[in-house]
Amino acid sequence: MTGKPAGPARGILLVGCGKMGGALLAGWKRRRLTQPLAVVEPQPVALPPGVKRYAAPDGLPRRYAPAAVVLAVKPQSLAATLPAYQRLADGNTVFLSIAAGKTLRFFARALGEDAALVRAMPNTPAAIGRGIAVACANDRVTAAQRALCFKLLGAVGEVAWVEDEALLDPVTAVSGSGPAYVFLLIECLAEAGIAAGLPGDLAMTLARATVAGSGELARRSSEDAAQLRRNVTSPGGTTEAALKVLMGDGGLATLMRRAIAAATARSRALAD
Numbered sequence: 285m286t287g288k289p290a291g292p293a294r295g296i297l298l299v300g301c302g303k304m305g306g307a308l309l310a311g312w313k314r315r316r317l318t319q320p321l322a323v324v325e326p327q328p329v330a331l332p333p334g335v336k337r338y339a340a341p342d343g344l345p346r347r348y349a350p351a352a353v354v355l356a357v358k359p360q361s362l363a364a365t366l367p368a369y370q371r372l373a374d375g376n377t378v379f380l381s382i383a384a385g386k387t388l389r390f391f392a393r394a395l396g397e398d399a400a401l402v403r404a405m406p407n408t409p410a411a412i413g414r415g416i417a418v419a420c421a422n423d424r425v426t427a428a429q430r431a432l433c434f435k436l437l438g439a440v441g442e443v444a445w446v447e448d449e450a451l452l453d454p455v456t457a458v459s460g461s462g463p464a465y466v467f468l469l470i471e472c473l474a475e476a477g478i479a480a481g482l483p484g485d486l487a488m489t490l491a492r493a494t495v496a497g498s499g500e501l502a503r504r505s506s507e508d509a510a511q512l513r514r515n516v517t518s519p520g521g522t523t524e525a526a527l528k529v530l531m532g533d534g535g536l537a538t539l540m541r542r543a544i545a546a547a548t549a550r551s552r553a554l555a556d
Contacts, residue, residue, distance in 0.1 A: 294351035296436065299341075301329050304382060305356030307410040309335065311439035312520035314413070341368035341538045346495060352432055355381040362386055364528040373399035378429035380419075380436060382406055382473055384456050385554025387423045388449055400424040402433045405452055406440065415441030418455040420448075457547035465543065470495050530539065 296312070296319045298305055302466070306329070313332045313398060313460045320475040322336045323329075331337055353372060357365050362383055369403055373379065373395035380402045381391060402425055406417035421430055437443045446452065472490045477487030501549075502509060517523045530536045 287455070295349075297344075297350040297353045298323045298325075299369070300355065300357035301325040301327075301331070301337075301353050304406060304410065305354070306353065307415075307440055308356065308382075308406075308436065311410065312324065315435075315439040317435070317439070322350070350376045350530050352380055352429075353437060355383060355385065359383040359386050363394065367393070367466060370395055375400050375424055377467065378402060378425060380404060380433050382417075384413045384460060385453075385551045388420065390555065392422070398424065400426070400429055402430070403452060404433070404448065405456050406436055406437060407459050408463045408504055410440035414438055416444070416459055417441065417455060418444045418446055418452060418459065420452055422448050428444050432509065435541060441543075452553040453548045454544065456551040460469060465540075466495060466499075472512065485486055 296317065298309055301309060301323050303323075305323075309321065309323065309332065313335075320336075321334070321535060322344075323331060323339065324338045324341050326339050329337070335408075349372065353369055353482050355362065355365070362381075369379075375398045378400040379391060382404050384405065388403050390400060390403050391403070395401070399422075401422045402419055403421075404417045404419035409415040417440075417484075419433060419437060420434070425491070434443050435446075446455070466480070470488075473491035473494070474484070474488040477490060478484050480541065482490070498512075502512060507515070513527075517527060
């Protein structure tokens with residue numbers, strides 16, 4: 285007995301094609317996702333071949349029912365954006381949001397209690413396929429929808445899941461905002477090198493290469509970060525002299541705890 289032929293693959297709709305939305309779209313094309321891809325983006329953008337752009341959601345076909353709607357718009361725009369997609373929120377389409385701070389409850393109020401919702405926090409290294417995203421789903425999300433969201437996020441890096449949505453606030457502070465802290469470290473390292481007498485271009489080259497190489501070493505090594513730090517630190521040497529400053533009272537650990545606490549609090553404040 286022959287089974288019923290499979291219907292056409294249901295599409296993926298990306299709402300917003302800025303830096304992060306564009307990074308996701310590029311990752312999906314690299315991974316050659318079989319689902320048809322469409323974008324709602326009011327600004328003209330260069331899109332990969334085969335991706336349809338709609339300037340506004342009212343241009344979508346009447347019977348359009350994608351497998352997933354990926355919300356990649358700014359948090360402050362969501363309240364005005366979501367009503368146009370409410371007709372899709374019947375549980376058959378999963379909504380995947382990458383907007384900082386906005387909770388599953390916020391989306392349920394805007395889209396309805398039947399909406400299948402996943403909230404995720406990726407980060408900007410997604411642009412080179414080296415990001416990490418942490419996701420949390422509501423109880424309307426099926427196993428198949430969860431797997432689809434994993435595939436969509438995994439196209440640009442690693443993916444982790446949490447059951448406690450409150451953890452996404454410190455996740456945002458650590459990994460979502462974290463690339464900015466690393467870029468600041470590069471800036472500060474280069475500026476300190478210049479203050480010590482290095483030419484500006486050499487100082488920046490050294491800072492970039494050192495941070496990039498150290499990050500890659502940390503990624504590949506089986507040793508934890510503390511051990512890798514100890515491996516570089518000879519007793520009585522130059523590294524130890526610098527670390528006495530960085531690890532002293534009011535040093536890097538204290539500043540980082542304060543920074544993460546501030547970013548976590550701001551993420552919570554963006555919830556509604």
